[in-house]
Amino acid sequence: MQKNEIYTVKIDDLTAEGSGVCHIDGMAVFVPDTATGDTAEIKIVKVLKNYGFGIVQRLIEPSPDRTESDCIYSRQCGGCTFRHISYEKELEIKAKMVKDAFERIGKLSPEFLPIIGGENRIRYRNKAQYPVACDKNGKLLCGFYAKRSHHIVPVKDCLLQPESFKKAVDIIISYAQEKKISAYNETSNTGMLRHIYIREGYHSGEMMVCLVVRKNIERELRGLIPRLTSSLLKIKSIVMNINPKQTNVILGSKNVTLWGSDTITDIMCGNVVEISPMSFYQVNTSQAEKLYGVAKDFAGLTGKERLLDLYCGAGTIGLSMADRAGSVLGVEVIPEAVQNASENAKRNGIENAEFICGDAGDVAAKLADDNMLPDVIVADPPRKGCDIQTIDSICKMNPDRVVMVSCNPATAARDCAILCQRQYQIVKVQPVDLFPGTGHVECVVLMSKVQK
Numbered sequence: 014m015q016k017n018e019i020y021t022v023k024i025d026d027l028t029a030e031g032s033g034v035c036h037i038d039g040m041a042v043f044v045p046d047t048a049t050g051d052t053a054e055i056k057i058v059k060v061l062k063n064y065g066f067g068i069v070q071r072l073i074e075p076s077p078d079r080t081e082s083d084c085i086y087s088r089q090c091g092g093c094t095f096r097h098i099s100y101e102k103e104l105e106i107k108a109k110m111v112k113d114a115f116e117r118i119g120k121l122s123p124e125f126l127p128i129i130g131g132e133n134r135i136r137y138r139n140k141a142q143y144p145v146a147c148d149k150n151g152k153l154l155c156g157f158y159a160k161r162s163h164h165i166v167p168v169k170d171c172l173l174q175p176e177s178f179k180k181a182v183d184i185i186i187s188y189a190q191e192k193k194i195s196a197y198n199e200t201s202n203t204g205m206l207r208h209i210y211i212r213e214g215y216h217s218g219e220m221m222v223c224l225v226v227r228k229n230i231e232r233e234l235r236g237l238i239p240r241l242t243s244s245l246l247k248i249k250s251i252v253m254n255i256n257p258k259q260t261n262v263i264l265g266s267k268n269v270t271l272w273g274s275d276t277i278t279d280i281m282c283g284n285v286v287e288i289s290p291m292s293f294y295q296v297n298t299s300q301a302e303k304l305y306g307v308a309k310d311f312a313g314l315t316g317k318e319r320l321l322d323l324y325c326g327a328g329t330i331g332l333s334m335a336d337r338a339g340s341v342l343g344v345e346v347i348p349e350a351v352q353n354a355s356e357n358a359k360r361n362g363i364e365n366a367e368f369i370c371g372d373a374g375d376v377a378a379k380l381a382d383d384n385m386l387p388d389v390i391v392a393d394p395p396r397k398g399c400d401i402q403t404i405d406s407i408c409k410m411n412p413d414r415v416v417m418v419s420c421n422p423a424t425a426a427r428d429c430a431i432l433c434q435r436q437y438q439i440v441k442v443q444p445v446d447l448f449p450g451t452g453h454v455e456c457v458v459l460m461s462k463v464q465k
């Protein structure tokens with residue numbers, strides 16, 4: 014196989030990044046914007062030692078799994094991977110992604126429950142972070158990064174976000190343009206406006222607008238407040254987040270509330286929850302409620318168990334289980350999130366929940382040393398999974414059940430495999446689609462102690 018050669022191929026697989034795969038002389042060739050079942054004429058654009066890349070020249074016979082993408086940006090934008098294929102097929106691929114991770118990485122073969130799909134493939138998100146940049150003519154633009162790049166696709170209205178976000182973004186960008194507030198440039202670490210970060214409570218409708226800037230420009234931003242508050246009726250909070258660092262990490266450590274409240278509230282599993290800009294909050298509320306419901310079911314609570322909620326964020330999981338637990342202890346590293354969690358317990362009259370700020374591994378090690386013996390541990394780590402100290406401490410605390418909630422099947426499979434080498438067995442895995450249209454999938458895993 015050589016560069017520039019033309020082949021007629023049948024696409025026989027699809028990666029998690031949404032790229033079709035075909036095989037030529039036994040070698041895998043990745044072809045973006047194709048679907049399993051497509052017959053296409055492709056041109057080889059790159060050949061490496063074990064695989065290659067092609068682009069579609071002509072679609073000869075489209076796969077029955079294809080649908081017309083409902084988004085005009087989906088070919089360039091890195092946000093959605095599966096907009097050109099049916100949701101049914103997307104769910105099938107995601108279920109397989111989870112199964113493959115546990116079988117290949119974890120060498121585990123638990124029961125896989127049928128994936129729980131979302132009701133909406135559009136407008137389900139409650140949060141967006143739009144990078145801001147400046148084009149060649151000095152015009153501000155904002156949108157989302159293109160696939161595998163830091164180039165901004167100026168997405169006017171993203172179908173994953175509530176419609177109100179577009180309105181907020183338009184107001185901010187035209188204000189910044191008018192007041193000559195410059196866009197941040199990561200290469201030179203110059204310019205001011207880095208990101209527009211917006212949240213809107215799914216049930217409450219309360220909106221928070223957070224302007225991420227390189228330096229304190231409170232004075233320059235003052236005039237924006239009446240424009241936002243007069244147009245967005247459910248806005249509750251306008252925050253300036255200062256991030257002076259030359260980094261692609263979005264948020265800095267300092268927040269200044271420019272108007273309204275420091276937090277917004279939403280309802281999650283029947284609890285009123287407040288969230289700060291720094292706190293993690295699942296982006297798809299209605300699916301998160303299903304996810305937490307599964308986790309609660311897997312936790313098998315009867316009313317007396319001591320529950321440890323590791324990586325608890327604003328406390329949403331632990332609080333949703335508190336009515337069926339004896340006690341709940343949450344552990345989280347972000348102080349603002351811990352503060353939210355404590356407030357959330359109070360606000361909902363939950364008296365059997367406490368929250369500690371600290372690294373999950375450190376706190377778990379300390380709890381294990383202090384002979385704190387939870388009956389059930391829920392762990393919902395970030396994408397990189399649990400560290401070994403956390404896993405060691407979970408084993409030392411020796412709970413009857415471990416419920417792992419994860420947005421990354423690969424690290425979940427790795428961590429569960431370690432637990433299985435110790436005193437646990439994997440019982441079942443429930444994939445849940447929290448991110449329809451995109452290449453991401455969530456799962457809940459039940460592990461139980463092996464009876465000696």
Ligand code: SAH
Nearest residue numbers: 293324325326345346347372373393394395
């Ligand atoms: N369970 C929560 C949050 C899950 S996201 C929910 O469902 O909303 C993962 C959380 O782990 C984030 O809140 C993040 O701040 C936190 N986190 C990341 N690294 C951590 C660590 N080393 N120790 C404790 N918490 C950590």
